[in-house]
Amino acid sequence: MKTAELRKKFISFFEARSHQVVPSDSLIPRDDPTLLFTGAGMNQFKDYFLGIKKDMKRAVSVQKCLRTGDLDNVGKTPYHHSFFEMLGNFSFGDYFKDEAIRWAWEFLTKDLGIADQRLRVSVYRDDDEAFGIWEKKIGVRPDWIYQFDDEVNFWPAGVITKGPNGPCGPCSEIYFDQGEKVGCGRPACGVDCDCGRFAEIWNLVFTQFDRQSDGKLVPLKAKNIDTGMGLERLACVLQGKMFNYEIDLFEVLQKEIKNRMAAWDNRFRADVYAVCDHVRAAAFAIGDGAYPSNEGRGYVVRKLIRRALWRSKRTGLKLPVLYELVPSVISAMRDFYADLKENQEYITRVIKNEEERFLRTLERGLGFISAAKSFSSEDVFLLYDTYGFPVELTKLIADERGLPFETDRFEELMEKQRQAAKQTSKISSSIFVADEFKSDLLKRNIKPTMFHGYEKLECGPVNVLALVNENGKFCDQIAEGAEGLFVVPETVFYAEGGGQVGDRGEFILENGKGLGDIVDTFKKEDVFFHRTRIASDVLNVGSRIRLRVNEELRRRTMYNHTATHLLHAALRKILGEHVRQLGSVVEPGRLRFDFSHFQTLTPDEIKRVEDLVNQEIQKATPVSAAEKSIDQAKKEGAIAFFGDKYGSQVRVIAIGNFSKELCGGTHVSNTKEIGRMKIISESSIGSGTRRIEAVTSTAVDEYQQELKLREASDKRRDEKRRIEQAKQIQLESERLSAVDQDKLIASAFAVNGMQILVHHFDGLDTRGLGHLADSLKAKLDKGIVVVFSEERGKLAMAASLTDNLKESSVSANEIVRKIAPLIKGQGGGRKDFAQGGGMPPENRDQFIKTARKIVEAAAAG
Numbered sequence: 001m002k003t004a005e006l007r008k009k010f011i012s013f014f015e016a017r018s019h020q021v022v023p024s025d026s027l028i029p030r031d032d033p034t035l036l037f038t039g040a041g042m043n044q045f046k047d048y049f050l051g052i053k054k055d056m057k058r059a060v061s062v063q064k065c066l067r068t069g070d071l072d073n074v075g076k077t078p079y080h081h082s083f084f085e086m087l088g089n090f091s092f093g094d095y096f097k098d099e100a101i102r103w104a105w106e107f108l109t110k111d112l113g114i115a116d117q118r119l120r121v122s123v124y125r126d127d128d129e130a131f132g133i134w135e136k137k138i139g140v141r142p143d144w145i146y147q148f149d150d151e152v153n154f155w156p157a158g159v160i161t162k163g164p165n166g167p168c169g170p171c172s173e174i175y176f177d178q179g180e181k182v183g184c185g186r187p188a189c190g191v192d193c194d195c196g197r198f199a200e201i202w203n204l205v206f207t208q209f210d211r212q213s214d215g216k217l218v219p220l221k222a223k224n225i226d227t228g229m230g231l232e233r234l235a236c237v238l239q240g241k242m243f244n245y246e247i248d249l250f251e252v253l254q255k256e257i258k259n260r261m262a263a264w265d266n267r268f269r270a271d272v273y274a275v276c277d278h279v280r281a282a283a284f285a286i287g288d289g290a291y292p293s294n295e296g297r298g299y300v301v302r303k304l305i306r307r308a309l310w311r312s313k314r315t316g317l318k319l320p321v322l323y324e325l326v327p328s329v330i331s332a333m334r335d336f337y338a339d340l341k342e343n344q345e346y347i348t349r350v351i352k353n354e355e356e357r358f359l360r361t362l363e364r365g366l367g368f369i370s371a372a373k374s375f376s377s378e379d380v381f382l383l384y385d386t387y388g389f390p391v392e393l394t395k396l397i398a399d400e401r402g403l404p405f406e407t408d409r410f411e412e413l414m415e416k417q418r419q420a421a422k423q424t425s426k427i428s429s430s431i432f433v434a435d436e437f438k439s440d441l442l443k444r445n446i447k448p449t450m451f452h453g454y455e456k457l458e459c460g461p462v463n464v465l466a467l468v469n470e471n472g473k474f475c476d477q478i479a480e481g482a483e484g485l486f487v488v489p490e491t492v493f494y495a496e497g498g499g500q501v502g503d504r505g506e507f508i509l510e511n512g513k514g515l516g517d518i519v520d521t522f523k524k525e526d527v528f529f530h531r532t533r534i535a536s537d538v539l540n541v542g543s544r545i546r547l548r549v550n551e552e553l554r555r556r557t558m559y560n561h562t563a564t565h566l567l568h569a570a571l572r573k574i575l576g577e578h579v580r581q582l583g584s585v586v587e588p589g590r591l592r593f594d595f596s597h598f599q600t601l602t603p604d605e606i607k608r609v610e611d612l613v614n615q616e617i618q619k620a621t622p623v624s625a626a627e628k629s630i631d632q633a634k635k636e637g638a639i640a641f642f643g644d645k646y647g648s649q650v651r652v653i654a655i656g657n658f659s660k661e662l663c664g665g666t667h668v669s670n671t672k673e674i675g676r677m678k679i680i681s682e683s684s685i686g687s688g689t690r691r692i693e694a695v696t697s698t699a700v701d702e703y704q705q706e707l708k709l710r711e712a713s714d715k716r717r718d719e720k721r722r723i724e725q726a727k728q729i730q731l732e733s734e735r736l737s738a739v740d741q742d743k744l745i746a747s748a749f750a751v752n753g754m755q756i757l758v759h760h761f762d763g764l765d766t767r768g769l770g771h772l773a774d775s776l777k778a779k780l781d782k783g784i785v786v787v788f789s790e791e792r793g794k795l796a797m798a799a800s801l802t803d804n805l806k807e808s809s810v811s812a813n814e815i816v817r818k819i820a821p822l823i824k825g826q827g828g829g830r831k832d833f834a835q836g837g838g839m840p841p842e843n844r845d846q847f848i849k850t851a852r853k854i855v856e857a858a859a860a861g
Contacts, residue, residue, distance in 0.1 A: 001112070003235045003249050007062050007087070007336060010229075013107050014060035014089045022061045024085075024337075026720065027288040028297065036297045037066040037285070041088030042167070042205075042226040048092040049167040049207055051221030052792055053763045057094040062087055062231065062336070064288075066281055068300055071307065071392055072399070075274030078196065078236070078243045082304065083281035085231040093222025097172075100204050100225045101133045104174060108202070112238060118177045120191050120198060122146040124153040124170035130206070134172070146191050155205040155226075160217070167220065169208040176201050176237045201237060202229040245273040253280070253328040260317050271311040278308035279322050282351060283329045287343045289717035291710055292354045303390035305354045309362075310393055319359055323352035343716065350709050357702070361387040368517060369397055371535030373481035377409035379533075382519060384410075444474070448526035450490040453503065453666065454625070457554060460546030461510045462488040467541055468529070478532075478539045485529045486539060492549050493530060495523035499584030500561055500665040503549050510544040513537050518547070554666065556588035559674045559696045562623060562655070562667045563613065564591050567677070567694065568639070569659035570612040571595060574605060581639070582689055586665065590680075590695050597690045601682050613677050620672035621656040628652050630662075638662050676700055745779045751859040754805070755783030758852045760844060764789035766796045770835055773798040786815060786855050788848075795823050795840045801832045809861050818854050822847060 001009075015021055025044035029035045035043065041063035047053040063086045073080040091100070108114045121140055123130040125147040134140045150170075151158045159168045175191045175198040183189060183197030191198040207224040209217040232244040239247050245254070253276050258264055282304045285297070292302040305322060312321050326348045334341040365387030372379060375398045383389035391407060398405035446465050468485040469475040478484040486507075496502035502521035507530070509515065516539065520531040530547075532539070539545075564584055571579045575597055583594035601609075628636075633652050638660045653663045655671060668674060675697040685691045695703050748757040757776060764772060769789045776785045777800040786799045797819060799812040816827040816834040827836015841847035 001235070001238045003231060003247060004335060006112075006231060006235055006238070007085075009111055010087045010107070011060055011062065013111055014058075014103070017058075017103065019058040019060040019089055020056055022059045024062055024064045027064050027066050027285050028290060028717075036300060037290075038063065039065050039067045041065070041086045041228055042090065042207075045090055045092070045226075046167065047792060048090075049220065049224050049226070050210060051093070054092075055763050057092055059090040059092075060088070061090075064284055064337075066285060066300075068304070071303075072396065074277050075245075075270040075272075075311075079199070079230070079233050081230075081232060081244065081277050081281075083277065083284055087229040087231055087234070089225070089227050091225035093224065096223045096225060097130055097204075097206055098133055098137070100206070100227065101130065101138060101172065104202055104204055104227065105138050108174065114176070114238075120144045120146070120175040120177060122148055122153055122173045122175070122191055124172075125149055127153075127170045127172070127206075130170070130172045148192075155203070155207075159211055161215075163211060163215070165211045165213055167207045167209070167224070167226070168211050168217070169206045169224075171203055171205040173200050173204070174202040175199060178237075182242075199233065199237060201234055202227065243273065245276055249332050250276050252331055253325060256325055256328040257315075257317070260321065262316055265315075268315040271315050274311045275308045275315075275322075275325075278304045278311070279325050279351070280329050280333075282308070282322070283326055283347050284337075284340070286347045286350050286713075287340050289713055289720065291350065291713045299390070302354065303392050305351060306358050306388070306390050307393050307396065309355055309358060310396065313362075320352060320355035322355055323348045326351060346709075346712055346716065350713070353705060353709060358388055365389050369394075371515075371517065371533075372403065374404040375406070376483075377407050377413060378483070380405075380407050380410050381413040446487060446527055447489070449487070449495075449523070449528035451492075451494070451528070452490060453492040453494050453549065457492055457505075457549040457551055458547065459490060459492045460507075461544040462490055462547070464488060464539060464541055464543045464545060467539065476541050478534050480534050480536055480538055483531070483533050484539070485531055487527055487529060488545070488547070491521075491528050491530070492547055493518060493521040493528065494549075494554075494666055495521045495528045497523070498586075498663055498665050499564070500557060500586040501588075503557075504553055505547065505549040507532065507545045507547050509537060509539075510546065553588045556697065556699075557586060558666050558668050560588070560591040560694075561586045561663075561665045562653075562671065563617075563674055563677045563694065563696045564593055565653060565655060565659045565661055565663070565667075566613045566616055566671070567591070567593055567609070567692065568595070568661070569655075570609045570616075571597075571692075573612065574609050575601075589699060590693060593692045593694070594685060595690055595692070600684065601690065606679055606682055610677065610679050616655070616658050617671045617674045617676060619656075620670055621658060622670055623667050624654045625667065626652050626654070633662055636660060678703060741776060741779060744776065748780070748783065751856050752861065753782065754810075754859045755780045756852070756855055756859060757783065758786045758848060758855055759788070760848055761787060761789045763791055764796070765791055766798075766835060766837065769796050770798045770800075770833075773800040774833070776800075777802055784810060784812075784815070784855055784859060786819075786851060788851075790840050793840070794837055795825070796835070796837045797823075797827065798835045799829075799833070803832070806832055810858050815855060815858050818858075819851050822850060 011021055025038055027037050029038055029043060041061055042049065045059060048056060065086050066083050068082050070080050071082060074082055108119065109116055121134050121144065123134065123145060131145055134145050135142055150160050153171050153173065154160065155168060155171045156164060178197050178199060183195030184193060189195060189197055205226040207226045208220060210220055211217055232247060232249065235247040235249070236244045241247055254272060257272050257275060282301055285301050290297045290301045292298055292305060294302070308322055309319060313319060326344060330340050330344050365383055368383065368387065375394060380391055380394050383394050384391060391410065395405050444466055452459055464486050466487040467475050467478055469478060470483050493503040493505065494500065504520065505518045507516055507518060513536070515536055516532045516534045518530045518532050522529055564586055568581055578596060580596045581593065582596055585592040627649055630648055630650050633650050638652050639662070650662045651664050652660060653667055654660045677694055677696045678700040679692055679694045680703055681693045683691050744757060744759060748755040769787055773785050773787050780802050782802050782804050784799070784801055786797065788795060788797045797816060799815045801810060801812050811831045812834040813829050813831055816829065816836045820827045820836045820838060823838030823841055825836055825838020828834055
């Protein structure tokens with residue numbers, strides 16, 4: 001049986017039993033900020049389970065779901081997916097265990113034709129009611145009914161002691177016996193065996209409780225049914241397959257991947273399955289409005305794409321490739337998910353852009369990985385921050401290579417980055433607190449480091465003068481795989497200062513056998529410290545090494561540093577000479593500039609500043625550097641950077657007659673090299689202090705491309721929201737038929753020649769309530785409509801006046817403002833229409849009476 005037919009059969013079965021067919025909710029939950037993605041069919045029915053909404057008693061759906069808790073198992077096991085479809089039937093205070101069990105059995109055995117002997121069931125150990133139904137009403141042998149604790153047969157698993165909060169209850173699971181030829185082969189094998197013979201296909205959850213934050217199980221207002229059956233797993237069983245990825249849904253996609261491989265190799269089966277899963281998940285998530293990023297659901301999408309790209313690389317596929325697989329994904333799903341086809345071009349562009357973005361840093365990241373002997377939190381952070389490797393991808397690679405992997409400090413490092421409180425490392429922060437550090441340098445006769453990085457990017461061989469180990473102590477040797485610091489008499493590596501980050505690169509032992517990455521450079525007492533990880537061999541005091549700066553990173557940093565000077569000068573010319581630099585960060589990927597100014601820059605000011613910088617770039621102005629006395633530099637009008645200390649001799653960077661600043665950083669020789677600059681944000685970081693962030697060169701194109709895709713994503717999401725809201729309004733209008741509205745209008749009472757209607761409804765949100773108020777108002781000749789609705793534990797209200805009352809003394813705004821204190825809320829709006837909200841009243845009838853009196857008083861004038 002084809003998967004498409006399974007969907008239809010399931011929906012038809014429950015539709016025939018008075019279930020309302022509800023379309024799949026978006027993967028991005030609309031009304032539940034606690035969820036990144038929709039992970040179960042019941043998510044969109046949460047308010048019904050809690051008794052907040054009551055306009056529907058039975059529902060059936062096929063829900064798009066996305067879960068990433070078991071990504072490492074995707075492709076390896078027969079049934080794991082990140083994206084999958086969940087078949088579900090639901091009851092909200094209507095039928096309960098008897099019907100749920102009986103209909104599940106009927107659908108499987110009658111409609112799908114599964115033999116009774118192939119099915120087993122399990123129940124919660126204390127659920128005698130469910131056990132009795134299975135045994136006495138369905139006729140399942142008692143020894144085929146398994147009883148388990150709350151870790152297995154309570155949903156969510158272990159919720160009684162561990163959470164999460166929300167609807168929960170005991171459950172009963174149905175298993176399919178794949179036969180004695182599958183699994184362990186033991187005669188006593190049962191559903192409690194993990195050999196794989198018994199496949200769980202349907203979970204029937206008897207939702208009875210709402211778990212609170214204090215762990216209490218509060219009975220729901222009504223007993224509910226929540227069932228979930230994975231479509232892919234059911235199809236796998238019915239199509240006689242051993243892996244979900246062998247069903248018809250994946251045929252075209254797998255064929256496309258295999259056709260791109262040089263030759264099929266069964267070793268790559270798990271990789272191919274994972275690619276199928278991840279690209280399908282990414283396509284659906286992007287189609288529903290998610291966008292690859294480093295935060296929240298965007299990070300989930302990013303890691304799915306990058307993991308899939310890595311798995312594709314392992315199979316030998318030519319990269320980028322994932323975007324070319326999107327049509328195959330959509331061809332298998334478009335009949336049921338029409339919007340997927342409509343968004344195909346957009347989805348393809350987003351995935352291609354993300355692939356290309358990652359490929360730009362992939363090889364350099366792999367160079368770091370190939371030399372790694374283990375992965376510490378710092379390693380994982382470096383790969384994430386510098387090379388764009390999601391944490392999960394680094395773990396995947398570490399597992400493949402059998403290397404140690406730990407992330408204990410990863411979140412700490414991320415938080416430090418977010419706060420822009422840059423910490424060089426545990427080494428650099430610990431060795432410089434000791435008072436004896438300077439004397440240690442003197443004892444070793446270590447003099448200030450000579451810097452040659454303005455003229456060249458390579459130097460050596462030079463002798464290693466000193467080493468510092470991971471504990472912050474001077475030592476004689478750093479072993480292979482270890483982290484440490486080294487000092488040499490001269491270097492081409494720029495040490496962090498003046499806002500510019502320290503250079504990165506590598507060193508090679510003179511004998512050519514040993515090497516290591518230099519991941520940062522900083523200085524103390526004019527001595528440059530190179531932070532390194534030894535990739536091979538050992539590094540000794542006295543070793544002779546050659547140093548080489550990463551040319552690409554240095555070049556991009558130079559673009560941004562010179563652009564920072566141009567930006568500073570442009571701000572002073574446009575905003576005034578009160579502008580002074582208060583801080584900066586100059587990195588390969590961006591520049592950040594903090595300055596004194598006392599109000600938000602207008603869009604016109606930002607454009608003028610940006611245009612002025614780009615005009616100077618296009619002029620191809622020479623950039624010069626000269627050593628001068630501090631006094632001479634100041635006489636010539638050179639501006640000093642915030643936070644830097646200057647000696648008697650200073651370095652002056654001049655960009656024609658446009659800019660002149662004291663600066664020890666690295667710069668381009670001509671502004672034309674920068675290409676262009678784009679301001680990407682302007683904000684306040686404190687009283688009288690503004691911050692601008694900008695990108696230059698090719699990063700401008702990358703930013704603009706990403707911005708276009710984000711805008712397209714936002715536009716599509718807004719359109720989806722508009723359509724959903726329109727559907728909701730239509731449904732609410734249909735629910736309150738014209739006849740009902742006419743009855744309400746007939747119940748209105750007259751005051752001072754006006755018709756007054758005050759009424760309370762259930763289950764309408766603020767937007768729906770406002771629409772209803774206007775709809776009712778349109779049926780009045782002259783009057784006032786005030787309506788209320790309780791939803792999600794809040795009370796919303798709306799007041800609307802007919803057009804012929806606009807010139808009267810009656811004000812919807814005043815009515816709402818006077819009612820609001822009764823519900824500990826607030827509200828307001830126009831004279832003819834206003835809305836508000838607050839807490840539901842303890843006594844609804846008394847509240848409505850008081851509200852009527854307020855409206856009557858307003859009408860009476």
